[in-house]
Amino acid sequence: MVIEVENVSFGYSDKKILHGLDCTFDGGEFYAVIGPNGSGKSTLIRLLNRLLIPDSGSIQLNGRSVKDFPRRFLAQHIGYVPQSGGSSDNATVFDTILLGRKPHIKWAPGKSDFQKTESIIHDFSLDHLALRLTGELSGGELQRVHIARALVQEPDVLILDEPTSSLDLSHQIDVMKMLKKVSTKGITVIVAIHDLNLALRYADQFLLLKEGRIIAMGDERVISEQNLQALYDVEVQKVDVEGQSYILPLLD
Template sequence: MSAGIRADGVSVQLDGHSVLDGVTLDVRPGEVLVLVGPNGAGKSTLLGVLSGERRPSAGTVTLEGRELGSIRHSELARLRAVLTQENQVSFPFRVIEVVSMGRAPWARTLEGRDDIAAVNEAMDAADVAHLANRRYTSLSGGERARVALARVLAQRTPIVFLDEPTAALDLRHQEDVMRRARVLADSGCSVVVVLHDLSLAGAYADRLALLAGGRLESIGTPAEVLTADRVERVYGLPVELHLVNGRPVVVPRR
């Protein structure tokens, strides 16, 4: 099952301040779309709008032609999963319990019988199977981030949003997460990822959307979007661009 999302002229105002301004883009099944841009560019806000968490002040967001706001919470949870930046858990649940919560949207549906398989697969994919019986509250930041990822994977939705999934992770687990995003997309999912690391973005994105000051500065393949000129202008920092295996790698000029 696959599903695409289309945002049309989406704007968001917060406290009379324009955070997102007339953004139009679509998210296609089978691709990894990475959102990049400087702090405060509106990446997380755009992710919130696309995932149906935030209603745009203007413009529309549709999922397979249906207005996102008209879809019930419970149905939406079977269509898209969201990995947020903050993943605190209020009580000392065990890791396996937290990951199993990702199956909640499928309770009392036919897919509910896949619960155990989905949880196990997700824990293996996020490399947290060995933590299954640990208390979530006793884990390190990076381990928590991976458990949260496992919960999102266990939700098995055709659309997956990842907000800075690599922030707390070491080099190997960063690559693991992005590889997993790739696998999801190859299996037909739509994957939207917010990243800060332009080289990581360049390596794994099918398409890259560069945001600046709430506007969509550029969207296209990594090579199209990441030009030295544009990156320097948007980030206000001189950079060098190298191509490794045809993928752009961004290095600040020091």
């Protein structure tokens, strides 16, 4: 599924967030949307599945405007993992993940919905937590539950808003590995993310956003020292360690 963003602007009454963005997300790629706080990352990714509606411009899925699709259809094709919240503390892990079948269900979940949920719970090594309440989980476990729910939706595109922001280092790596695996199966992954090194290690394509405008978009080469300095107003150095690039901020 190809998502095309054409001349999209968005703002609230007193503040404009995005200014005439143009970009394309091709199917099966792993995109990292990068930029400082308030640059419009979350806004951009929430526009893609119509959680927000642009003030002007259009967003198209395979050539058709997202406005033309019923909500249910969008949900069958685009999975979303919010930055925080995202489940009721009192729901069990199983019930929370089963919700991902909602776009495919008319009234009540059927046998295949239960089977798919059981299967993904197993794939995500959540079996022992199936009947636990999500309010009792650790941050890492909860993030796995939310990603599992978005995947049991069987989407073509998976959108995540800072999925690593509240996790420790090892869980950050777990999540990014998981997303890489998802993208190799042909699902487009779009993450808003702050950690440049995680993005560099796992994403294929990068979109650099500053003050609601795209500074650059493309493969690893756009993560250049010049672009990052323009993005964050901080001097950085890109170093190469055994074939893998890392970004080091140059501190005073």
